[in-house]
Amino acid sequence: xxxxILLTEGMSNPAEAKTATGLxxxxxxxxxxxxxxxxxxxxxxxxxxxxxxxxFVDSLDGIEADTxxxxxATAGGELPGSWRAIIRDALRGGMKILNGxxxxxxxxxxxxxxxxxxxGELIDVRRPPADLVVSSNEARNTACxxxxxxxxxxxxxxxxxxxxxxxxxxxxxxxxxxxxxxxTGIMISGGGIPIDAVVxxxxxxxxxxxxxxxxxxxxxxxxxxxxxxxxLYSGVTLGLLHGCAPQAxxxxxxxxxxxxxxxxxxxxxxxxxxxxxxxxxxxxxxSRVVAVAANTSSLDEAAAQKLLAxxxxxxxxxxxxxxxxxxxxxxxxxxxxRLRLSEGSSQGG
Amino acid sequence: xxxxILLTEGMSNPAEAKTATGLxxxxxxxxxxxxxxxxxxxxxxxxxxxxxxxxFVDSLDGIEADTxxxxxATAGGELPGSWRAIIRDALRGGMKILNGxxxxxxxxxxxxxxxxxxxGELIDVRRPPADLVVSSNEARNTACxxxxxxxxxxxxxxxxxxxxxxxxxxxxxxxxxxxxxxxTGIMISGGGIPIDAVVxxxxxxxxxxxxxxxxxxxxxxxxxxxxxxxxLYSGVTLGLLHGCAPQAxxxxxxxxxxxxxxxxxxxxxxxxxxxxxxxxxxxxxxSRVVAVAANTSSLDEAAAQKLLAxxxxxxxxxxxxxxxxxxxxxxxxxxxxRLRLSEGSSQGG
Numbered sequence: 001x002x003x004x005i006l007l008t009e010g011m012s013n014p015a016e017a018k019t020a021t022g023l024x025x026x027x028x029x030x031x032x033x034x035x036x037x038x039x040x041x042x043x044x045x046x047x048x049x050x051x052x053x054x055x056f057v058d059s060l061d062g063i064e065a066d067t068x069x070x071x072x073a074t075a076g077g078e079l080p081g082s083w084r085a086i087i088r089d090a091l092r093g094g095m096k097i098l099n100g101x102x103x104x105x106x107x108x109x110x111x112x113x114x115x116x117x118x119x120g121e122l123i124d125v126r127r128p129p130a131d132l133v134v135s136s137n138e139a140r141n142t143a144c145x146x147x148x149x150x151x152x153x154x155x156x157x158x159x160x161x162x163x164x165x166x167x168x169x170x171x172x173x174x175x176x177x178x179x180x181x182x183x184t185g186i187m188i189s190g191g192g193i194p195i196d197a198v199v200x201x202x203x204x205x206x207x208x209x210x211x212x213x214x215x216x217x218x219x220x221x222x223x224x225x226x227x228x229x230x231x232l233y234s235g236v237t238l239g240l241l242h243g244c245a246p247q248a249x250x251x252x253x254x255x256x257x258x259x260x261x262x263x264x265x266x267x268x269x270x271x272x273x274x275x276x277x278x279x280x281x282x283x284x285x286x287s288r289v290v291a292v293a294a295n296t297s298s299l300d301e302a303a304a305q306k307l308l309a310x311x312x313x314x315x316x317x318x319x320x321x322x323x324x325x326x327x328x329x330x331x332x333x334x335x336x337x338r339l340r341l342s343e344g345s346s347q348g349g
Numbered sequence: 350x351x352x353x354i355l356l357t358e359g360m361s362n363p364a365e366a367k368t369a370t371g372l373x374x375x376x377x378x379x380x381x382x383x384x385x386x387x388x389x390x391x392x393x394x395x396x397x398x399x400x401x402x403x404x405f406v407d408s409l410d411g412i413e414a415d416t417x418x419x420x421x422a423t424a425g426g427e428l429p430g431s432w433r434a435i436i437r438d439a440l441r442g443g444m445k446i447l448n449g450x451x452x453x454x455x456x457x458x459x460x461x462x463x464x465x466x467x468x469g470e471l472i473d474v475r476r477p478p479a480d481l482v483v484s485s486n487e488a489r490n491t492a493c494x495x496x497x498x499x500x501x502x503x504x505x506x507x508x509x510x511x512x513x514x515x516x517x518x519x520x521x522x523x524x525x526x527x528x529x530x531x532x533t534g535i536m537i538s539g540g541g542i543p544i545d546a547v548v549x550x551x552x553x554x555x556x557x558x559x560x561x562x563x564x565x566x567x568x569x570x571x572x573x574x575x576x577x578x579x580x581l582y583s584g585v586t587l588g589l590l591h592g593c594a595p596q597a598x599x600x601x602x603x604x605x606x607x608x609x610x611x612x613x614x615x616x617x618x619x620x621x622x623x624x625x626x627x628x629x630x631x632x633x634x635x636s637r638v639v640a641v642a643a644n645t646s647s648l649d650e651a652a653a654q655k656l657l658a659x660x661x662x663x664x665x666x667x668x669x670x671x672x673x674x675x676x677x678x679x680x681x682x683x684x685x686x687r688l689r690l691s692e693g694s695s696q697g698g
Binding site: 075076077102133134135137195196197198199200201203204205228229231232233234235236237238239240242243245262263264265268276279280283284 | 424425426451482483484486544545546547548549550552553554577578580581582583584585586587588589591592594611612613614617625628629632633
């Protein structure tokens, strides 16, 4: 088991420190500290809403850890210039660097010799496999039930929903696998492909490959990326959607998004977004949005319940906040959809 | 001016030899020969329907040329193994190799030393610029009128339509630029970005960059790629569509496509495809399909005219075969749409 320090220097907010919060939630027992000098002395739970008493620090000194993790996911994925000194210190201490940004640290002319000299390691999880190919349009023919967590925006809980669904389905006795498509999901699960770093011609092929490798499972939970209505990332989203050919989608939703993140564009109504996803997914195979996974963390409990009720009424779909109230309604919806589709196909319709 | 030999060995059909046919059509005066031993002795016009008397050959010997062009665009973009010997011969003769496949010849351990030894050159036009970034969602705010040639499938004439529209708009006194997004368009125009070779996160940014660099023009004609309903390439298509944020789209159509190329998937009705493009484009800015550019080469003249009339009736849109009958109806539709949108915006609605 590794001992990690999560680096979020200058960026300790839930939007930018997405990788840190994901690791705190799912591999918290391996996290020794979070590094941001502006927050030193406070705890991860206080600053990021997850991670309990794990401390924020402003130095690597005296912390028992072997790995420094780049804890952010910025638009464009560049390494902040001010972080270089911290990374150099970690390398001089023999630490391993775990990086999910588009900037590859293993190619860095300063870091590579330092790692070699002090026995460290430079790991870029966003470097895609070299042997990817175009899709053969085979995912839609697999027998596993393919569930894709999508969203109306970035950072609305697509990864988290997929991880929670996997756990819940396993608890009910099914075989289920989380298929990571982003840096944080890969760091959490130890597998997957960083789909937004793949050459665009091969995105659908990469998604297909993940499904084909797991076709023996009862369920695969494919982590979504971006949004079909996101002006910066929609192509990634559609390539992934068509490559994994889901039969069921779970729609991630954050009620605070009046504009699309990293843009000034107005957010379309959720009903419209669902229609777009279903239209585009149905190009590949019959596919519906079966539930909404809402992030209600901006609301008190009463307002959260009211929002979920309104979503159910307006959309005619189960709605849940998987972190706050559990994912049971969504699991039920997925199982019902599988039953419905299998009955349809056994009747020849 | 270069003298080119186009290599299409074993693949001299219009679907695979797309790069060769594009160069024969738009840079035919620079083409000395087409290389395919199966067709030697015949002419480009006979075999590929374009290029007139330019001969097919089965050897490089005795042909005055300085450049060997990889004349195909295969699914996946790999270099056929049997071509290696021909490339080695060309390099030993000091020729330049112009390549648009995903396989980069400049990185080839065998070719690079041969090129160095004999003074040749290895040019990979599908290698994207190194400095691409995510989109800033700015294309939609440019004053140039953005026309995007899209399609219901690959290889239905999107590049050709954009090139013909550019020429026709210039003839009518407008400034207009063709923005190449694929290997053949880049070879023809000498500029552009190979969008399907770009890291998926940067596709919209690359398309945006092409528009921003040409924002001073009256019109930009952005070459489309793939299709929104193409299971292999739809992500490329959507990233490009959102990145260039067109106000008008021209829909490429080939009536012979009952299934989508490189797949066994049924082709949806054209009306449905148009609806999907308009729904997805409108996420970014108001945008309509204003005309259909049909490839009627499979039909005799009477059947072609009948098809165009049926398209007009069924879709309520102008329809033309730009190669066979000229692109005037499409140019008129583009100009009308620009007028309509400018009148709408000057009325504040």
